[in-house]
Amino acid sequence: MAKNTGVDLTRVRNLGVIAHIDAGKTTTTEHLLYYAGAKHKLGGVDEGTTDTDYDPEEQARGITIYSACVPFEWAGHTINLIDTPGHVDFTAEVERSLRVLDGAVVVFDGQKGVEAQSETVWRQANRYGVPRMVFVNKMDVVGANFARTLESVRSRLTPNPEEQGRPVPIIIPIGSGGAADSRTPFGGVIDLIEMKAKFFDAGDFGKTVRIAGIPEENLDEAQTYREQLFDALTAHDDKDLITSVVLDGKEPDPAKVRQLVREQCLARTIYPVLAGSGREHIGIQPLLDAVTLYLPSPLDRPAVVGTDPKGKKEQKRKPDPKEPFCGLVFKASWHPNGNRFFIRVYSGVMKPNMRAYNPGKDTKENVAKLFHVHADPARGLEEVENGPAGDIVCVVGLKDTVTGDTLCETAHPILLETITFAEAVVxxxxxxxxxxxxxxxxxxxxxxxxxxxxxxxxxxxxxxxxxxxxxxxxxxxxxxxxxxxxxxxxxxxxxxSFREMLKAPRTVDVKVEKLGDKPAFAELKVSFTNFKTDKPVSVFNVVNTDANPVPVAFLAAAEKALFDSLQTGELGYPMMNAQARLLDAKFDPQVSTEDAFVAAAIRAYREATQDNVQLLEPIMKVTVTTPNQFVGSILGDLTRRGGQIDAQEMSPNGDMVELISRVPLRELFTYANEVRSLSQGRAAMGMEPHSYEPAPDSVLRQLMGE
Structure with missing residues (x-):
């Protein structure tokens, strides 16, 4: 029987969990599901028994590769939870998830703080304007340091708090590290709003929470962090919810403090910070509570913006079931019984047996049934009666739709901005x-x-x-x-994977008067330039068809031929940031055909690119964290590989150095193994795409076999 999804949108949270690899995202996710009652036994990453890492490849490697969407209930709220990968090779999974979720929890390793991929996912969240919270995980690990991790977030991710917001603790740890530390071992957390300590019973995997007074030795630290919390909140307390009370030295109402935390979290002036340990089952329930209290519902997010696919006028859709339906396909996955398509519903209601319009393809799709999907395909699909605004649903067997496509009502078309993905480099x-x-x-x-x-x-x-x-x-x-x-x-x-780019702009005039031995006619004037856009290549038709009534079909054929040609440069590699503008066109009503205009477009492209392209190679941002004694040998090796050193920073405790450099990818295929050899296995490295830059002549000669 289909499940009724008539839910209160104010009590829906579309949540993403994002982080650097090995920060503990999947373990944290397992605990969220366990405490919410969505599963009855905790899985383990090392054992390959987690719900969200269901794929055999994920279980074998102990990492997340595919984003997984798991719905569950907590405190009267429906949470659609998306666990995402941390490895840079699978950044597309993070990108498409951030495009459709409303809020995020960013997980950091309490020992390592901000790492290379942490910065990448934080920037991705910035790009989509996603409100988020910070969870400092692994506080039980030897060397974990909450204050140091917090400072690394502030200095590296939000160096300008007036523009970028600031991380503000609302839950702090009691102690840190384990028995091997000389400090107080990590044993619980302190709620700075309630000023209460919370301890978690290891006997039932942390399900039982004991609330107590703050230990005497932690009172001063808690008071200091609480004052910092109030300082941050009162800086933007326009309604005077707590400012006057705090200035009078009185205790503010916790409900008003939470209201202010929520308002400022949604506005991204603050990022609430919590602490805990998934492995030791500490601090997860406060995180769940914070998700429902502070992260946005679909109604808290701005209306989605798109265009009328025909008039190109801006269109908006509010997250309201009464609005016309529109949704974005953010993920497709193969299945032997029919491919599955995951859709974020932004407005209206998606219904079974509807004919959904795909404005980007100008086609219609049959939507037979709607489903919610568990992370593990073996648990099957749960049929639902409808998919209201704010929901994430699955449809099986769409024919022409792919990731990034819009689906909407035929009578109310809207084309949403598609998802932009990074260029392949290998x-x-x-x-x-x-x-x-x-x-x-x-x-x-x-x-x-x-x-x-x-x-x-x-x-x-x-x-x-x-x-x-x-x-x-x-x-x-x-x-x-x-x-x-x-x-x-x-x-x-x-x-x-090399790329090509035009050396210089070029405008060409071409004329076709024969196709084979048959008369034909097409004349084009096309300008080719470099242009920084979100898309690798673009084609614009600026022919004034009122004064020059070339048939639309001829111009469309020329545009498509130009676009297809720009996919491959003179040397056989894709072009980057190349723009073609169709400036003028002439036709002969007797002998002009679409084929003639295609031939003219191809000739224009060849003339524009002949001896006019340069080879580009991918440059990677490489981050190496190494003990101090190996810095010299690693720096020398990076320089030998053609690396440009951008930064060299000492860790706060002075025992590790972080080296950030830009290195050509062609020099890095075996680097992960070699950097371990240079450091006796003690250095860690990460890399991500940085840019494309002109390749040396020696690389071009090698490719040409010279």
Whole structure:
């Protein structure tokens, strides 16, 4: 029987959990589900038994690869929880999740503080304007330091608090580290609003919470942090909820303090900070409470903005079931019984048996049934009666829709901004071991491309080339081919995915008067320039069709041919930031055809790019954290690889140094192993795409076989 989803939107939270790899996101998520009663036994990352890391690859590696959406209930609220990867190779999963969620919990390792990928996910959340909270995890680990982690968040993520907001603790730890520390071991947390201590019974995995007075030795610290909390809140207390009371030296009403924390969290003037340990089952229930108290409901978020697909006028949709329906497809996943498409409903109500309009493709899709999906596919789909504004639903078997597409009502079309993904930086040729599996491999690769917008395919000189965000990314895809599609494949060594860019702008006039031996006519004037846009290439038609009535079909054919041509540069690599403008066009009503305009567009492109492109190579931002004694050898090695050192920072306790540099990707395929050798296994490294820059002439000569 279908589940009725007629819910109060004020009590819905679309929540993401984001962090650097190994900060403890999935363990934290397991505890959220366990305490909420969504599961009856705690899973473990190391044992491969977590709900959200259901894929065999995730269980084998102990990392999250695919974002998972799990609905559960807490304190009368419905929480749609999305656990996301921390590894940079799977940043697309974070990107698409942040695009559709309303609030986020950013998890930091209490020992390591802000790490390379922490900065990346924080910037992604900034880009989408996502209110968030900070959870300082692993406070039980030897060397964990709450104050130091808090300071790293302030200095590296919010150095300008007036513009970027500030992290403000509302829950602080009691002690830190474990028995091996000389300090007080971590044993509980302090609620700075209630000024109460909370302890968690290890006997039932932290389910039983004991509230007590704050230990004497922690009172001064708690009072200091509370004063900092009130200082931050009163700086933006426009309604005077607590300011006058605090200035009079009185105790403010906790309910008003929470109201102010919520208002400022939604406005992103503050980021509430909490502490705990998923592994030791401490501090998770206060985090759940904070999610419901401070993070936004769909109604707290601004109206979604799109355009009328025909008139290109701005359109808005409020998160209201009475508005016309619109939603964004943010994830697609292959399933043998029909591909699954995950949709964030922004307005109106999505209903079974409806015909949903895809304005980007100008097609209609049949929506037979709607489902909620558990993280583990083995637990199946839960059918629901409808998908109201604010909900995340799953539809099976859409035909023409892909990630980033809008679905809406035909009578009220709106085209939402699609999801922008990073460019692939690593490529690898792949072929089946058996020639009989060639078609099967092609189908499997298309399925993987459907699921993952950062996974690209190209057939070049008879070879199938797959491209992705890193070597681990491509390795996971190969394992999927072998495991899910029963294919034996042969993969060749990975190589860099180069790009091309115009050296200089160029305007060309071209004329086509024959196609083969038949008369034809098309004349085009096209300008080609470099232009920094969100999309790698773009084509604009600026022909004044009132004064020059070239048939729309001819112009459309020329635009598409220009766009397709710009996908590949003169050297065979995709063009970056190339823009073509169709300035003028002439036609002959007797002999002009779409094919003639296609031929003219291709000729224009060839003339514009001939001896006019430069090769670009991906540059990575590399962060190495190493003990002080290995800094010299690691710096020397980075320099030998052509690295530019951007920063060298000593950790607060002076025993570790963080090196940040920009290094060509072609020098980094084996770097993870080599940096461990240089540091006796004690250095940690992370890298993420930084930019594309002109490649040295030696690289170009090598590619050309000279």
């Amino acid at each position: 490529s690898q040729s792949i072929e089946p071991e058996s020639g009989a599996d060639k078609d099967k491999l092609a189908h499997a690769l298309e399925v993987l491309q459907l699921e993952d917008p950062t996974f690209k395919l190209k057939v070049s000189e008879g070879q199938t080339v797959m491209s992705g965000m890193g070597t681990l990314h491509l390795e996971v895809k190969r394992h999927r081919l072998e495991r899910d599609f029963r294919l034996k494949v042969r993969a060749y060594p990975p190589r860099v």
